[in-house]
Amino acid sequence: MTFPEADILLKSGECAGQTMLDTMEAPGHSRQLLLQLNNQRTKGFLCDVIIVVQNALFRAHKNVLAASSAYLKSLVVHDNLLNLDHDMVSPAVFRLVLDFIYTGRLADGAEAAAAAAVAPGAEPSLGAVLAAASYLQIPDLVALCKKRLKRHGKYCHLRGGGSGGGGYAPYGRPGRGLRAATPVIQTCYSSPAGPPPPPTSEPPSGPEASVNTHCAELYASGPGPAAALCAPERRCSPLCGLDLSKKSPPGSAVPERPLSERDLPPRPDSPPSAGPAAYKEPPLALPPLPPLPFQKLEEAAPPPDPFRGSGGSPGPEPPGRPDGPSLLYRWMKHEPGLSSYGDELSRERGSPGERCEERGGDPAVSPGGPPLGLGPPPRYPGSLDGPGAGGDGDDYKSSSEETGSSEDPSPPGGHLEGYPCPHLAYGEPESFGDNLYVCIPCGKGFPSSEQLNAHVEAHVEEEEALYGRAEAAEVAAGPPFGSGADKVAGAPGSLGELLRPYRCASCDKSYKDPATLRQHEKTHWLTRPYPCTICGKKFTQRGTMTRHMRSHLGLKPFACDACGMRFTRQYRLTEHMRIHSGEKPYECQVCGGKFAQQRNLISHMKMHAVGGAAGAAGALAGLGGLPGVPGPDGKGKLDFPEGVFAVARLTAEQLSLKQQDKAAAAELLAQTTHFLHDPKVALESLYPLAKFTAELGLSPDKAAEVLSQGAHLAAGPDGRTIDRFSPT
DNA sequence: CTGGGGATGGGGCCC
DNA sequence: TGGGCCCCATCCCCA
Numbered sequence: 021m022t023f024p025e026a027d028i029l030l031k032s033g034e035c036a037g038q039t040m041l042d043t044m045e046a047p048g049h050s051r052q053l054l055l056q057l058n059n060q061r062t063k064g065f066l067c068d069v070i071i072v073v074q075n076a077l078f079r080a081h082k083n084v085l086a087a088s089s090a091y092l093k094s095l096v097v098h099d100n101l102l103n104l105d106h107d108m109v110s111p112a113v114f115r116l117v118l119d120f121i122y123t124g125r126l127a128d129g130a131e132a133a134a135a136a137a138v139a140p141g142a143e144p145s146l147g148a149v150l151a152a153a154s155y156l157q158i159p160d161l162v163a164l165c166k167k168r169l170k171r172h173g174k175y176c177h178l179r180g181g182g183s184g185g186g187g188y189a190p191y192g193r194p195g196r197g198l199r200a201a202t203p204v205i206q207t208c209y210s211s212p213a214g215p216p217p218p219p220t221s222e223p224p225s226g227p228e229a230s231v232n233t234h235c236a237e238l239y240a241s242g243p244g245p246a247a248a249l250c251a252p253e254r255r256c257s258p259l260c261g262l263d264l265s266k267k268s269p270p271g272s273a274v275p276e277r278p279l280s281e282r283d284l285p286p287r288p289d290s291p292p293s294a295g296p297a298a299y300k301e302p303p304l305a306l307p308p309l310p311p312l313p314f315q316k317l318e319e320a321a322p323p324p325d326p327f328r329g330s331g332g333s334p335g336p337e338p339p340g341r342p343d344g345p346s347l348l349y350r351w352m353k354h355e356p357g358l359s360s361y362g363d364e365l366s367r368e369r370g371s372p373g374e375r376c377e378e379r380g381g382d383p384a385v386s387p388g389g390p391p392l393g394l395g396p397p398p399r400y401p402g403s404l405d406g407p408g409a410g411g412d413g414d415d416y417k418s419s420s421e422e423t424g425s426s427e428d429p430s431p432p433g434g435h436l437e438g439y440p441c442p443h444l445a446y447g448e449p450e451s452f453g454d455n456l457y458v459c460i461p462c463g464k465g466f467p468s469s470e471q472l473n474a475h476v477e478a479h480v481e482e483e484e485a486l487y488g489r490a491e492a493a494e495v496a497a498g499p500p501f502g503s504g505a506d507k508v509a510g511a512p513g514s515l516g517e518l519l520r521p522y523r524c525a526s527c528d529k530s531y532k533d534p535a536t537l538r539q540h541e542k543t544h545w546l547t548r549p550y551p552c553t554i555c556g557k558k559f560t561q562r563g564t565m566t567r568h569m570r571s572h573l574g575l576k577p578f579a580c581d582a583c584g585m586r587f588t589r590q591y592r593l594t595e596h597m598r599i600h601s602g603e604k605p606y607e608c609q610v611c612g613g614k615f616a617q618q619r620n621l622i623s624h625m626k627m628h629a630v631g632g633a634a635g636a637a638g639a640l641a642g643l644g645g646l647p648g649v650p651g652p653d654g655k656g657k658l659d660f661p662e663g664v665f666a667v668a669r670l671t672a673e674q675l676s677l678k679q680q681d682k683a684a685a686a687e688l689l690a691q692t693t694h695f696l697h698d699p700k701v702a703l704e705s706l707y708p709l710a711k712f713t714a715e716l717g718l719s720p721d722k723a724a725e726v727l728s729q730g731a732h733l734a735a736g737p738d739g740r741t742i743d744r745f746s747p748t
Numbered sequence: 749c750t751g752g753g754g755a756t757g758g759g760g761c762c763c
Numbered sequence: 764t765g766g767g768c769c770c771c772a773t774c775c776c777c778a
Contacts, residue, residue: 536762543761563765564759571758585756591767592756599755613753619770620754 057084058122069096070573071118072103072553076111077573078118088121091157103553109152116149120161126168146172 046052060066060081067079086093095102104114120126126149150165520530522537526544531537539561542549548558550565554572559565567588570576576586578593582600587593595617598604604614606621615621 531762533763539763540761559759561761561764564761566764568758588757589766594767596755615753617755618768622770624753 054122054124057081061122069102071114073106073109073111073114076114077554078114080118080121084121088160089156089158091155105155108155110148113148113152117152117156117158117161120164121158124160126161126164 061079061084064079067081069080069082069085071078071080071085082096086096092102109117116127146165146169150162150169153159153161153165520532522532522534523530524537524540524544526541529540531540542560545560548560550559550562551557552559552565552568552572554569557568559568570588576588578587578590579585580587580593580596580600582597585596587596598616604616606615606618607613608615608621608624610625613621613624615624
């Protein structure tokens with residue numbers, strides 16, 4: 021063996037038992053093979069597994085990992101996406117580990133730090149590497165680390181290993197090392213202009229705290245502004261070729277083979293300190309989440325979160341407001357009958373201390389601010405949670421919903437592991453400062469219940485203006501009979517109630533089963549329990565979050581057989597296939613235009629709606645009072661819901677039927693409005709619908725209102741209900 | 749340049 | 764937990 025590296029390789033790999041090379045074996049074969057594998061890794065070629073370590077992504081080959089680490093071997097068998105416990109191995113440390121796996125070398129600290137694009141002094145300690153190697157069950161790396169530590173007199177017999185290597189001094193001796201080859205979607209400091217975070221003495225959390233992810237840098241694979249945010253010396257590496265950009269060209273960001281659905285949502289059900297033995301599935305949503313300053317935030321930084329600095333103490337128990345409107349503070353209650361937030365978080369994310377620890381990453385967001393666990397409670401100058409931070413507008417229910425992380429405020433002095441999270445059970449509207457009384461519909465906070473009540477009154481007035489005083493008063497009175505189609509279910513003893521007995525106390529929607537109700541109730545929470553570990557975006561449903569993660573990872577499991585285009589969702593593929601089949605099942609009842617996608621028909625219908633009432637009148641002239649027939653020119657314009665309204669008026673005028681059973685009519689209306697999602701069906705349903713409303717004895721205007729609201733109900737979330745328009 | 753259609757991505761929400 | 768569907772936004776192409 022002429023290559024010292026090869027010697028290490030042979031000692032470190034599973035080929036250690038093959039050191040006796042016979043004359044028939046090429047002496048450099050092992051080394052060349054490993055070099056090729058490493059080269060492929062740097063290019064992302066044939067990489068079939070993604071390893072997520074906190075907020076860094078690594079690509080690698082399953083075979084190589086399995087051949088190097090018993091622990092990784094156990095993981096790659098089942099998953100294409102591994103999520104390593106960030107408490108056990110930080111991104112910087114894993115970079116070194118991965119480099120070792122692929123090269124047999126352990127880079128020296130300083131160079132490794134540079135390679136890892138972390139600040140000098142923040143490089144992972146050899147102890148941390150040792151701990152990670154123990155955790156990952158890489159005996160050769162463990163031995164190598166111990167050897168080096170002994171050489172430097174710093175090895176003191178790690179007992180119970182895997183403690184994060186806190187007992188070791190940082191190993192920062194400069195020297196010959198390896199070129200950083202680890203392909204990783206490199207994380208960098210959040211502040212492009214600010215200095216890197218100060219070095220920390222808390223391995224392995226130090227490197228983690230220092231690699232505060234910048235969402236833009238996650239996409240730093242090109243010369244765009246996002247990449248520009250990465251200072252060159254940071255070496256935000258696009259090496260892996262993983263294009264996480266929003267729009268990845270077909271194939272560019274797709275793994276070599278499609279990843280199955282199950283690859284994405286590992287259950288965060290294992291404690292962070294669990295070693296490999298206890299390790300089940302890596303938590304996807306567990307790592308500390310530094311509030312990630314999106315690029316958009318830097319373009320227009322939102323005002324600081326006024327609530328973050330409110331001390332973060334558990335504070336007084338939030339007012340329960342039992343006398344207030346039911347929609348208020350539901351998110352703060354610890355209702356035994358429901359899945360409390362704290363309980364849910366405990367189930368889904370681990371212990372309360374873990375939750376606090378998760379938020380412990382928050383301070384790092386402050387540019388140049390103190391590292392994890394140091395300094396005052398963080399404010400969020402550039403928090404993605406800040407008002408207006410959501411670049412997509414509807415990404416967040418409201419500013420308060422995102423800023424007011426009722427269950428995840430910062431404990432005073434930062435978040436230390438084990439610090440009790442006092443807000444898990446009750447939450448705290450931290451983003452509202454002293455305005456603890458929050459109106460859920462609009463997200464505004466008020467300092468007193470009186471002011472909140474006054475504000476709610478304003479909502480009532482709005483309701484009155486929209487729907488009439490009686491209805492508004494009914495709405496203001498709250499349950500049991502609220503709004504929407506679900507109100508049908510609210511009628512005591514009605515069919516709807518039997519079908520959908522589980523009612524939301526906040527909005528009166530009702531559901532068939534309690535699980536769906538709980539799921540729905542999350543939409544009323546001011547915070548979202550499922551954050552994306554890559555960008556920090558939060559979601560109300562885990563499935564939405566995992567689906568979102570797919571976009572980050574470029575996972576598109578659904579491929580079109582015709583053109584090879586891939587999609588993240590089955591539904592998209594189904595939609596797409598109509599392009600090839602030429603099927604256009606969606607037809608405009610106004611102009612006869614056909615569309616392959618329903619959404620494009622809806623968009624098209626909006627174009628018709630531009631004509632407004634005049635268009636509706638024209639359409640009605642052509643319709644002759646019957647739905648589904650285009651105007652004389654075939655291009656008549658009919659808008660929704662104005663057109664529905666007008667049609668209903670005509671039909672109601674033409675009908676003079678006696679009143680029918682209220683419940684039966686309500687059921688019919690509910691069924692009909694249920695199908696109004698499709699404008700075509702809506703139109704076809706109008707005639708019988710109006711007929712029956714007239715049978716109820718409604719005035720033409722009232723019948724028209726019913727139908728209009730019915731159509732509106734089907735199209736939007738704020739529809740009224742049948743009972744409200746029932747004969748009085 | 750503008751408007752409309754085709755097509756896609758992403759999030760919300762219910763089943 | 765994932766599927767399905769809805770909505771919105773966006774990009775691209777073309778007349």
